[in-house]
Amino acid sequence: MIELHPQIIEKDGKKEFTVLPYDEFVRVQEELEDYEDLRQLREAQEHDKEAPAITLAELKKDLGEQ
Structure with a gap:
C-alpha cells in the first residue's frame, strides 16, 4: 500500500482540493495504470473465453510440420 501525505485545501470551510x-x-x-492494465486483461480474457482454440500439436499438423 502506498503511504500518502496529502495536504487538504479548504474553500469556504469545505474540503476542495488535495495536494500530494x-x-x-x-x-x-503508476498504480492506477497497472490497475487499468489488469482490468483490460481480465476483460479480454473473459471475452476470449469462448473463442475456439487448438493445441500447438494440432497447429503443427495443420501446417505439415512435425
Missing part, C-alpha cells in the same frame, strides 16, 4: 508530493502522485498514477 510529486513522487507520491507519480506512484499513485
Whole structure:
C-alpha cells in the first residue's frame, strides 16, 4: 500500500482540493495504470473465453510440420 501525505485545501470551510508530493502522485498514477492494465486483461480474457482454440500439436499438423 502506498503511504500518502496529502495536504487538504479548504474553500469556504469545505474540503476542495488535495495536494500530494510529486513522487507520491507519480506512484499513485503508476498504480492506477497497472490497475487499468489488469482490468483490460481480465476483460479480454473473459471475452476470449469462448473463442475456439487448438493445441500447438494440432497447429503443427495443420501446417505439415512435425
